[in-house]
Amino acid sequence: MDVPLAHLDRPFDYLVPTEYDETARPGTRVKVRFSGQLVDGWVLERVAESAHGGRLAYLQRLVSPEPVLAPEIVRLARAVADRYAGGLADVLRLAVPPRHAKVEKEGDAGDALGTGDGRPTAAGGPDTAGGTAAGGPDTADDGWRPYPTGPAFLQALRDGRSPRAVWSALAGEDWAARIAAAIGATARSGRGAVAVVADARDLDRLDAAVTAELGAGRHVALSAALGPAKRYRAFLAARRGRVPVVIGTRAAMFAPVSRLGLVAIWDDGDDLHGEPRAPYPHAREVLLTRAQQADTAVLVGGYARTGEAQLLVETGWAREIVADRVTIRARTPRVVPIGDDPQLARDPAAESARLPSIAWEAARAALGVDAPVLVQVPRRGYLPSVSCATCRTPARCATCQGPLALGSARAVPACRWCGRPAAAYACPVCGGRRLRAAVTGARRTAEELGRAFPGAPVRTSGRDEVLSAVPAQAALVVATPGAEPVADGGYGAVLLLDTWALLTRADLRASEEALRRWMAAAALARPGETGGRVVVVADGGLAAVQALLRWDAAWFAARELAERRALGFPPAVRMASVTGVPAAVADLLTEARLPAGVEQLGPVPAGEGQERMLLRTARSGAVELARALHAAAGVRSARKANQPVRIQVDPHELF
DNA sequence: TCAATCCGTATC
DNA sequence: ATACGGATTGAC
Numbered sequence: 001m002d003v004p005l006a007h008l009d010r011p012f013d014y015l016v017p018t019e020y021d022e023t024a025r026p027g028t029r030v031k032v033r034f035s036g037q038l039v040d041g042w043v044l045e046r047v048a049e050s051a052h053g054g055r056l057a058y059l060q061r062l063v064s065p066e067p068v069l070a071p072e073i074v075r076l077a078r079a080v081a082d083r084y085a086g087g088l089a090d091v092l093r094l095a096v097p098p099r100h101a102k103v104e105k106e107g108d109a110g111d112a113l114g115t116g117d118g119r120p121t122a123a124g125g126p127d128t129a130g131g132t133a134a135g136g137p138d139t140a141d142d143g144w145r146p147y148p149t150g151p152a153f154l155q156a157l158r159d160g161r162s163p164r165a166v167w168s169a170l171a172g173e174d175w176a177a178r179i180a181a182a183i184g185a186t187a188r189s190g191r192g193a194v195a196v197v198a199d200a201r202d203l204d205r206l207d208a209a210v211t212a213e214l215g216a217g218r219h220v221a222l223s224a225a226l227g228p229a230k231r232y233r234a235f236l237a238a239r240r241g242r243v244p245v246v247i248g249t250r251a252a253m254f255a256p257v258s259r260l261g262l263v264a265i266w267d268d269g270d271d272l273h274g275e276p277r278a279p280y281p282h283a284r285e286v287l288l289t290r291a292q293q294a295d296t297a298v299l300v301g302g303y304a305r306t307g308e309a310q311l312l313v314e315t316g317w318a319r320e321i322v323a324d325r326v327t328i329r330a331r332t333p334r335v336v337p338i339g340d341d342p343q344l345a346r347d348p349a350a351e352s353a354r355l356p357s358i359a360w361e362a363a364r365a366a367l368g369v370d371a372p373v374l375v376q377v378p379r380r381g382y383l384p385s386v387s388c389a390t391c392r393t394p395a396r397c398a399t400c401q402g403p404l405a406l407g408s409a410r411a412v413p414a415c416r417w418c419g420r421p422a423a424a425y426a427c428p429v430c431g432g433r434r435l436r437a438a439v440t441g442a443r444r445t446a447e448e449l450g451r452a453f454p455g456a457p458v459r460t461s462g463r464d465e466v467l468s469a470v471p472a473q474a475a476l477v478v479a480t481p482g483a484e485p486v487a488d489g490g491y492g493a494v495l496l497l498d499t500w501a502l503l504t505r506a507d508l509r510a511s512e513e514a515l516r517r518w519m520a521a522a523a524l525a526r527p528g529e530t531g532g533r534v535v536v537v538a539d540g541g542l543a544a545v546q547a548l549l550r551w552d553a554a555w556f557a558a559r560e561l562a563e564r565r566a567l568g569f570p571p572a573v574r575m576a577s578v579t580g581v582p583a584a585v586a587d588l589l590t591e592a593r594l595p596a597g598v599e600q601l602g603p604v605p606a607g608e609g610q611e612r613m614l615l616r617t618a619r620s621g622a623v624e625l626a627r628a629l630h631a632a633a634g635v636r637s638a639r640k641a642n643q644p645v646r647i648q649v650d651p652h653e654l655f
Numbered sequence: 656t657c658a659a660t661c662c663g664t665a666t667c
Numbered sequence: 668a669t670a671c672g673g674a675t676t677g678a679c
Contacts, residue, residue: 001667005668012667035666035669056667639663640668 027067086279191261366492
């Protein structure tokens with residue numbers, strides 16, 4: 001029943017009119033009269049008898065005979081709803097795209113896929129149809145060879161087994177080709193696969209790699225960005241069993257694939273993997289639930305490693321795939337941290353004056369050998385820079401001339417290049433002491449850098465316009481995190497300038513996220529042996545910097561997880577948040593029969609007259625906590641409490 | 656004693 | 668949500 005009310009989160013029985021006896025199969029959409037209203041619903045199963053005591057109504061109408069909802073997806077959605085203290089209807093809305101009648105009528109006959117706009121498999125450009133896959137096991141394994149356990153993983157997939165792996169990719173890795181090889185191996189065992197990436201650019205890349213691996217027509221790419229018709233067409237192709245492989249953004253995490261053999265996710269730390277609609281499931285968790293239910297293989301990959309992935313390794317649920325140290329050293333760019341040298345720290349002026357010059361020299365050296373330079377800057381609007389409130393002259397760092405920026409409200413402005421706080425600022429032009437926030441994005445940074453390197457072309461890649469690749473020639477490439485173009489032959493230098501803003505974020509994952517972004521950018525640099533340099537403006541003693549330097553995401557993740565265990569943070573424990581106006585939050589919590597051992601933290605203000613309570617429990621109590629919260633939401637919705645509360649299990653933002 | 660109203664509960 | 672039943676309250 002497609003009603004979002006928590007207390008109606010259960011199936012209802014209806015009689016099926018004889019005219020629909022054949023067509024109202026499980027998985028079809030129907031309209032039913034429910035409490036006087038006509039509402040949408042799903043046929044979950046057909047049974048001979050109902051256990052319902054009262055009189056049954058007939059279902060009103062069969063919307064379509066297409067059984068879009070696969071039984072295994074119902075089971076998955078139920079598990080996801082339970083985990084996230086949500087309702088089945090909410091999850092099904094995420095799992096099944098809106099119907100598009102015209103697309104449905106294109107029918108099962110013929111090659112509905114190949115016909116035009118559906119962006120089925122031909123991943124742009126001439127595809128190397130078919131033949132590539134014939135390259136066989138050896139070629140597919142080659143790229144996995146630097147990882148001692150890689151070839152065995154692929155072999156297990158080919159053998160029809162279900163290995164589970166957490167994979168830490170090498171710098172410069174062609175990750176899409178590696179995932180495609182895993183998908184290919186799975187397909188060769190006669191099974192299907194679902195792979196999820198964070199954004200459209202990653203999807204394009206994976207799409208091309210899978211097309212090269214499987215040939216055309218064996219997979220679909222599914223993302224919300226496709227628009228309703230194409231999305232439904234791709235969905236139907238999977239549901240009708242026409243293609244064994246679905247790749248996509250998080251919209252694909254529920255894709256119906258029969259005989260599923262592998263679920264894969266790339267860069268599971270990217271916050272785009274978190275679904276913003278209730279009940280806010282995370283793509284990694286959904287895929288892991290699928291793997292558990294259907295006993296499939298798992299590939300959780302990234303340059304960096306999340307605490308959650310580390311937990312999979314430490315509990316023995318998954319094995320890690322990591323390259324050997326020799327290969328890592330050979331492939332990793334040389335990382336130069338510039339930050340707190342204890343010697344120089346006593347003389348801030350002397351130290352600061354040198355900081356940007358190291359970065360500039362690295363850039364100049366790269367440009368000198370006609371190599372591109374990548375400059376990673378914060379997202380537009382994410383980090384407001386500041387200027388003089390009186391004369392609007394951009395505020396600059398007194399010691400290194402870098403731009404000042406505000407990390408968060410009420411924070412002291414600090415230099416974006418050297419991180420030094422500017423407590424007592426005085427405008428060099430008018431002497432004003434007051435500052436105002438101004439938005440400086442990638443474009444502005446690009447201008448500044450362009451002046452610093454006259455002659456070098458400057459290109460930007462950000463939200464407005466994302467470049468997927470740049471040629472192997474001298475250029476400054478200014479990109480926001482996640483939009484870094486791949487450079488043909490690798491970048492000569494990568495400058496990571498926004499570290500202060502990243503590291504001081506009031507977020508549990510601040511340093512994990514910093515390392516993730518750094519590694520994503522640094523992975524695009526040439527190996528150190530061929531001159532690749534990464535300049536990171538941060539204290540070399542920081543664990544995240546050390547991990548970057550040694551390209552050791554596993555070490556960092558283990559450390560991070562140990563720390564979170566000690567502090568009682570996720571994923572070592574399970575957290576849930578309850579947000580709403582104070583009365584509503586209090587109401588829900590008094591109604592909730594919280595299991596023993598649940599700790600209540602807060603409340604903290606959550607804006608707009610709202611507050612947020614955090615609930616913490618041991619992982620063993622997670623199921624019970626979710627159940628209690630959902631039940632309490634049910635009690636409230638039953639007595640039509642009008643002030644809503646938002647319940648989030650594993651809230652994406654913590655502190 | 657009846658009818659209007661409130662509250663809680665079920666909705667196949 | 669919305670409809671219904673039983674309890675409650677208020678007026679004749």
